Amino acid sequence: MDYAALYKTAMESGSTDYAHSIVVSATAAAEAGAVEPEDLRALVEAIKEDPCA
Numbered sequence: 522m523d524y525a526a527l528y529k530t531a532m533e534s535g536s537t538d539y540a541h542s543i544v545v546s547a548t549a550a551a552e553a554g555a556v557e558p559e560d561l562r563a564l565v566e567a568i569k570e571d572p573c574a
Contacts, residue, residue, distance in 0.1 A: 540573040553562035
């Protein structure tokens with residue numbers, strides 16, 4: 522799943538609650554070992570570019 526793209530789309534549309542839920546979902550998936558490191562890095566970069574606070 523492309524969490525970074527989902528996050529960026531949510532932020533572009535002003536859906537910060539949805540963006541936050543994407544981060545929570547990605548975190549849970551990472552803890553379960555279901556996310557590739559590159560995908561996490563991309564999400565972190567997207568968050569740095571446009572934090573949802």
